[in-house]
Amino acid sequence: MRSIRLGLLGGLVLGLLATPAFADSGARYRVTVTNITKGQTFTPILVTTHSPRIGLFEPGTPASPELEVLAEDGGTGPLTELLEGLGSRLVADVETIPGLLAPGESRSVEIRARRRSRLSAAAMLIPTNDTFFGLDTVRLPLYGSATYYAPAYDAGTEENDQNCANMPGPRCDGDGLSAEPAEGDEGFVAIGNGFHDIGTVDAEGNEILGPFVYDWRNPVVRIDVQRLY
Numbered sequence: 001m002r003s004i005r006l007g008l009l010g011g012l013v014l015g016l017l018a019t020p021a022f023a024d025s026g027a028r029y030r031v032t033v034t035n036i037t038k039g040q041t042f043t044p045i046l047v048t049t050h051s052p053r054i055g056l057f058e059p060g061t062p063a064s065p066e067l068e069v070l071a072e073d074g075g076t077g078p079l080t081e082l083l084e085g086l087g088s089r090l091v092a093d094v095e096t097i098p099g100l101l102a103p104g105e106s107r108s109v110e111i112r113a114r115r116r117s118r119l120s121a122a123a124m125l126i127p128t129n130d131t132f133f134g135l136d137t138v139r140l141p142l143y144g145s146a147t148y149y150a151p152a153y154d155a156g157t158e159e160n161d162q163n164c165a166n167m168p169g170p171r172c173d174g175d176g177l178s179a180e181p182a183e184g185d186e187g188f189v190a191i192g193n194g195f196h197d198i199g200t201v202d203a204e205g206n207e208i209l210g211p212f213v214y215d216w217r218n219p220v221v222r223i224d225v226q227r228l229y
Helices: 006-014 065-073 077-085
Strands: 027-035 045-050 091-097 106-113 118-126 131-139 145-150 152-154 221-227
Touching: 027 045, 027 118, 045 077, 045 106, 065 077, 065 118, 065 131, 077 091, 131 145, 131 221
Parallel strands: none
Antiparallel strands: 027 106, 027 221, 045 091, 045 118, 091 106, 118 131, 131 152, 145 221
């Protein structure tokens, strides 16, 4: 059965009533997220277990409005609300690892799962315009543990101007969500291509961040998953 991504939510809602519940095995997992970048920090991290029929995003297609909030402002609330609103037929659990995760740091959360559940996780990279790491719809280990690595994705919802005035977080404290689409938006989710040398200030004197500290190479995150019972 073809997966349905949350960016295509309209078609999903129409089919919810016909979707059978997937079996509850009472499994529980510890998910440990490690930031393996040199200079990027992760915002609060959304972790969810769900039916294989859905996913958080689809590369090459537009991001959902809820993913846009996560990618531009670091907020997990709208995506959490969307997932929980799909009901237990499709989503087993949604958790958020709070706070900021600096380079080299790790943080864990426990999460419930059902038989055939898949795991997804996402968080914004700061300082960026609209870059997030995404682990989407991977299998959970039946026993023991498994390790996954995931890349950074560009949500395609904001121009990558590297302008501190347009980046949230403690380094820049700029605006998060863009008011409206800009000419430089890609318009679809794509693999993030890092920071580039595009100068030091803009025409208004706002700081432009450079690649020496903030550039990255994929993957950007390691995710260790351990079955507890």
